[in-house]
Amino acid sequence: MNLPAHKVTTANLGAAYPFMMSPSLDCGGVYIGRDLLGGSFTYDPFELYKQGVISNTNMIIFGQIGRGKSSFVKSYLWRQSVFGRQAWVLDPKGEYDLLAKYWGVIPLKIYPSGPIRLNPLEDFGSYAHVGGSHTASAHTAGSHTGGSEAKEEYVRRCVELLVALGSACLNRSLLPTENAASQLAFEQARQSNLHRQITIPDVVEALLNPTHESARKINTDREELAHMGRDLGLELRRLVVGDLKGMFDGPSSEGIDLSAPLVIIDLSRLYESHALGALMTCCLGWLNALLSVPSATKRFIVIDEAWAILRNLSISRWLQSSWKLSRSRGVSNIAVLHRTSDLRSAGSMDSEQVSLASGLLSDSETKVIYSQPQSELENTKQLLGVSSTEAELLPNLRKGTGLWKVGRQSFLVEHRLGPAEYPMIDTDQRLR
Ligand SMILES: Nc1ncnc2c1ncn2[C@@H]1O[C@H](COP(=O)(O)OP(=O)(O)OP(=O)(O)O)[C@@H](O)[C@H]1O
Numbered sequence: 001m002n003l004p005a006h007k008v009t010t011a012n013l014g015a016a017y018p019f020m021m022s023p024s025l026d027c028g029g030v031y032i033g034r035d036l037l038g039g040s041f042t043y044d045p046f047e048l049y050k051q052g053v054i055s056n057t058n059m060i061i062f063g064q065i066g067r068g069k070s071s072f073v074k075s076y077l078w079r080q081s082v083f084g085r086q087a088w089v090l091d092p093k094g095e096y097d098l099l100a101k102y103w104g105v106i107p108l109k110i111y112p113s114g115p116i117r118l119n120p121l122e123d124f125g126s127y128a129h130v131g132g133s134h135t136a137s138a139h140t141a142g143s144h145t146g147g148s149e150a151k152e153e154y155v156r157r158c159v160e161l162l163v164a165l166g167s168a169c170l171n172r173s174l175l176p177t178e179n180a181a182s183q184l185a186f187e188q189a190r191q192s193n194l195h196r197q198i199t200i201p202d203v204v205e206a207l208l209n210p211t212h213e214s215a216r217k218i219n220t221d222r223e224e225l226a227h228m229g230r231d232l233g234l235e236l237r238r239l240v241v242g243d244l245k246g247m248f249d250g251p252s253s254e255g256i257d258l259s260a261p262l263v264i265i266d267l268s269r270l271y272e273s274h275a276l277g278a279l280m281t282c283c284l285g286w287l288n289a290l291l292s293v294p295s296a297t298k299r300f301i302v303i304d305e306a307w308a309i310l311r312n313l314s315i316s317r318w319l320q321s322s323w324k325l326s327r328s329r330g331v332s333n334i335a336v337l338h339r340t341s342d343l344r345s346a347g348s349m350d351s352e353q354v355s356l357a358s359g360l361l362s363d364s365e366t367k368v369i370y371s372q373p374q375s376e377l378e379n380t381k382q383l384l385g386v387s388s389t390e391a392e393l394l395p396n397l398r399k400g401t402g403l404w405k406v407g408r409q410s411f412l413v414e415h416r417l418g419p420a421e422y423p424m425i426d427t428d429q430r431l432r
């Protein structure tokens with residue numbers, strides 16, 4: 001047979017052989033490992049954003065258990081620190097201790113009635129000087145004017161957080177009446193405590209005992225408003241006097257060094273708790289408050305085991321709105337998940353869940369996909385825009401090797417660890 005030569009455009013070829021046709025990223029940044037199709041792979045979201053390769057700096061990492069997701073994150077943060085970047089890590093399993101040791105910092109271990117309290121409603125702009133508590137906030141307070149725009153932003157941030165937190169505690173979306181009650185309660189708490197930081201107990205008090213003035217704002221009476229906010233108030237009260245007290249129910253503890261290159265919030269004592277999602281939301285609320293203080297430092301915010309919060313629709317919504325601010329705040333958010341179905345919160349996949357999942361994904365232009373089971377491939381193709389050629393590779397990827405989707409480009413990367421980095425990432429010690 002004498003067949004004619006088959007001609008295709010480079011675009012067609014790129015679809016069939018995505019890795020062969022991808023030009024390298026060539027962005028500098030930190031070394032990640034070996035590009036399995038040749039050369040080294042380096043990555044820096046801030047550089048790539050500057051070059052217009054990606055339009056946001058957020059990253060989502062997927063991978064089955066034990067495939068090297070956290071190891072990648074740890075060594076990545078370690079390498080990024082060379083460039084003066086700061087990292088804040090939410091660690092629900094307590095596995096960043098070794099990294100903390102390398103860095104010479106002490107993780108903030110959060111547990112009921114423990115030594116550390118964080119105030120998710122903290123206003124770092126206006127009141128940082130009042131407690132004089134935090135090294136960095138006291139230092140940066142002067143640069144934050146606390147004007148009316150900043151105050152509005154503060155109120156908006158707190159009310160959004162209370163709605164997400166309330167919904168996580170009640171395990172359902174808030175009713176319109178509860179949304180209104182939480183907003184009025186926050187306003188009341190502010191009015192009654194003009195010269196100090198507002199805390200969750202202040203909001204609980206206002207929810208359970210609203211004033212005539214609050215009720216008048218929505219043309220109702222005190223009894224009716226108290227009724228509207230009662231379920232929410234009682235659930236949030238768990239953080240104040242119940243089984244979850246002593247973590248988020250007062251001003252933040254003194255002496256937390258917020259200027260440290262690495263801040264780890266360790267929630268491992270509560271890993272099995274049903275309230276893990278709500279507690280992670282409180283921690284993220286506090287980190288968000290910190291971000292409202294302008295800073296020239298580029299930061300990474302890592303949410304390991306992020307499935308714990310993404311299974312709640314209101315928290316996902318809240319998280320997405322804070323991820324949208326990443327560019328203006330000089331932040332790269334990193335969420336670590338097991339499967340793409342983690343994004344499809346618990347329960348049925350209604351249209352809002354679909355749009356939230358795809359919204360969060362389009363706000364994360366870097367996706368790193370470690371090995372996925374066969375049963376997840378269809379989901380992965382649909383949600384992550386992975387081609388059939390790429391999807392076929394996923395079940396067979398070895399530990400530490402991931403498919404990187406950066407903007408429109410794909411890479412197969414073997415994450416490499418230096419000998420000095422091994423002790424910092426080894427979570428298998430006890431198993432061995
Ligand atoms: N790039 C790598 N090269 C060699 N070994 C690795 C690599 N990445 C991880 N490992 C080994 O695999 C172990 C598990 O890795 P890691 O804890 O990062 O998995 P994980 O994906 O975060 O798991 P989980 O889903 O349980 O949190 C590590 O303790 C380490 O020994």
Ligand SMILES: [Mg+2]
Binds near residue numbers: 071
């Ligand atoms: Mg892990």
